[in-house]
Amino acid sequence: MVQKRLLACFSLFLSVTLATAAHITGTFKNAGAGDRVELIVPHYYVDGRSDNFWAELDGQQSFSIEASIPEPQLVFLKYNDDRLPVFLEPGDTLVIRADVFQFPVVVNFNGRGGANNRLLQQYFKLNPPDYDELNNLRFKIGQWWAAVELLMNDRMESLPPAEFKAYLDERKSASSALLDDFSSKYPGAVTPAFFDWLAAEITYFWGYHLLYYGHIYANRWQIQPEFFDFLNDAPLISEAIGSDWYRSFLQVLMARQVAKSGQVDNFYAAQYTLAGDMLSGKALAFFRSEMIRMAFTSERYREILPYYTNFLQTNEYSIYDAKITGLYEKIARVSPGATAPVFTGNDVDGKAVRLAQFRGRVVYLNFWASWCSACLKKMEMFNDYAAELNSRGVEIVNVSIDENPANWQNSLATRGFKGHHLLASSGYERNIATLFGVETVPQYFIITKNGSFADKPSGNQPEDIKNQLLQVATK
Structure with a gap:
């Protein structure tokens, strides 16, 4: 058997x-x-x-x-x-x-797939793609950062609504004509999957940029509600999940809906719920898994935890489960109340520093790198807090993920950061960053007097973190 x-x-x-x-x-x-x-x-x-x-x-x-x-x-x-x-x-x-x-x-x-890709190259000649992230600008819609190419943003800034929509309408019309003409000239040459995918790319490129423009530049151009009538021509549900522009369209639409409602807290949870009313099939599975993923990889994971189990119980497309189950396991290890993994590493003088030696005091465990400008600014601000934190029972432990020890040592020597300093790679049994599941910086954890993880503040500014550390220290 x-x-x-x-x-x-x-x-x-x-x-x-x-x-x-x-x-x-x-x-x-x-x-x-x-x-x-x-x-x-x-x-x-x-x-x-x-x-x-x-x-x-x-x-x-x-x-x-x-x-x-x-x-x-x-x-x-x-x-x-x-x-x-x-x-x-x-x-x-x-x-x-x-x-x-x-x-x-x-x-x-x-x-x-030959005909598909011959047509694709013609489409790219008509609409050259740009995959360089450095050529994008990002604007925040609720808690989601929406991206737009610099050249497209220039058009948004210079063209009033009617002219901007006319520009996108013309682009959409020319692209659709290319797809239809090729399909008519070579019947059956392109596959149905490619036809649907390219049609989605054309439609949702158009829809995404109109939606982005209507939200980000609403005040600049005094955009009226009827501008958004274009949404009637952008179906909300599509099977073309492989289309980047369809997925981006869904995300900006849902983020805008929640932002318009004034929802600040539970931003991802609100979109998760909204998706249940507006989406179905693969679109629903993708979007809900994406909301869980985004919340799990931010400081807002607690708001989405109740929906994690709901997703696994109700999702009809199990292929999307893998995107979030691994993240959940990682988060569960460092969630509030869980015991922080113990470690021993060497400080800048080669002396052993153990997490256990700080039992009875709150630990601000900060992961950083000498090349991370956001980390350096944050640590400079914590220099101003160091004396108060220390007097109130808080220890600052800075763990660098630098691969080159010399870069770490030089940064400490020139910047004078306060606290205990370790290299992640100096962990006696395991890399300290790996032990805590840290893959990017800046990242931090608050460890209570008894060695368990504490809640992080809802805000991510240094002042928010300092206040939370002081509050945890009073318990």
């Missing part, structure tokens, strides 16, 4: 893997044997991960890569430092031919 069940599980796993696998092959003229070709598949929106598949060119300058593709979406083919966005869907086959001196500008596509 056990063998039969194991065989059934393996068969199910194999069938799912084969169903989502895409096969991409090709040649790179003028490349060297052994050169590496990579395929980057970002699917954070599904399970919080990105996969990297690769192959080496053989003596005929050919390669073959099989990759798991969870949804029809963009992936990136990389050779040396050049990246080419291509479209793949589960079960796809794509054959490319390129010359290394012309890649990624000139590429020939064949196979089942």
Whole structure:
């Protein structure tokens, strides 16, 4: 019986893997044997991960890569430092031919996904994409940071509502005409999944930027309620979850709805609830898992904890569970009331510092790095608080994640930060940052007199943290 069940599980796993696998092959003229070709598949929106598949060119300058593709979406083919966005869907086959001196500008596509990607390149010529985050501006809608390209923002600042909408309408019309003309000229060449995906990209690029403009520049342009009538032409529910612009549209729409209601506290929980009234199917599964993920990775995770169990019980698309279950396990280890992991590390003088030695005092455990400007500003402010905190029973323990000890030592020598100073890598048994699940900085924890984690304040300013430390010290 056990063998039969194991065989059934393996068969199910194999069938799912084969169903989502895409096969991409090709040649790179003028490349060297052994050169590496990579395929980057970002699917954070599904399970919080990105996969990297690769192959080496053989003596005929050919390669073959099989990759798991969870949804029809963009992936990136990389050779040396050049990246080419291509479209793949589960079960796809794509054959490319390129010359290394012309890649990624000139590429020939064949196979089942060939027509899809020939049309995609035409679309990108009409609407060049920009994947450089440095070319984006971000504005806050509620607790969500919405992004827009600098050039698009310039148009928003200079064009009044009617002209800005006319600009986006024209872009949408030209893109839709391209899709329809290609499909008419080559009947059956593009796959239904690609047609739906590109149609979603066109519609929701248009909808996202109109919504962004209408919210961020509402006062500047005195935007009237009828401006938002465009939402009637942007369906709220779509199966094209692999479309970046559809997902962004959902997020800015929901964030705006909650922000308009005046909801400040429980921002993510409010959107989670709202989604149940407005969404269904994959769109609901994606959005609710995303709200949980965003809350879990911020200082607002406590508001979403009651909804975590609800999601696991009601979600019909279990593939989205993985995005949040790992985060929950990490958060549970450092949630208020849980015992803080004990550690021993060496300070800047090589002396052992143990968390246990501070039992009976509150510990402000601050993770930082010499290259983190936000960390440095925060620590400078805590220098001003150090004397008061120490007199009220609070110890400052700064743990640097610097890989180079010299950078850590130089920063301490020049900046004169107060408190106890350790390198995360000096942990006797484990890296201290790893022990606390710290992957980015700045990050901090408040540890009570009895060695358990305390609540963090709702605000994240140094003054908020100081006041919370003093409050915990009175208990």
